[in-house]
Amino acid sequence: MTDVKGRVPVEIVVAVAQNGVIGHEGDLPWQLPTDLKRFKALTMGKPIVMGRKTWVSLGRPLPGRPNIVVTRDTSFAAEGAIVVNTIEAALAMGQDLAGETGAPAVAIIGGGEIYRQAIDRTDTLYVTEVDADVAGDTRFPPIDPDIFEKISEEPMPKVEKDSHAMKLVVWQRKQPLR
DSSP: OOTTTTOOOOOEEEEEESHHHHEEBBBBOOOOHHHHHHHHHHHHHEEEEEEHHHHHHHHHHOTTTTTTOOOOSOOOTTTSEEEEESSHHHHHHHHHHHHHOOOEEEEEEEEEHHHHHHHHGOOOOEEESSSOOOOSSSEOOOOOOOTTEEEEEEEEOTTTOSOOOEEEEEEEESSSOO
């Protein structure tokens, strides 16, 4: 779905601990298969934008989605992905790919630095709030309630293989991006 200017919405999809941690030593600090299923459902068919460290941690392109990797390293190659050097280039590429494929949005999937660079260009935040404080070295930027409004909150009960309970919170930008 495009806005009046033909721009496809940009979404952030992230799981965040109560203390803001999203990663530890290049990996997720939890086991949440329930959230991974939700992540797949939210991102399938959409161009996904990630940083080099996230790409390396995944170890492969995520299927069913055009993968765009942002890195300052101009010699970096990622088989099965498009490599760009700025968040602006990544979002422009995502917009182009969404337009070509009819995807309803471009999804930002991490990590911390990419989230920081993209949050001011994002329309919707899909935040899985993990019911835990965990050790970690990567954090999600604070969500400014003057910019984003919480529009829904859905508990996600902990199932057998989940390490923590969680809830999905959706935030929408109050003023549309121009």
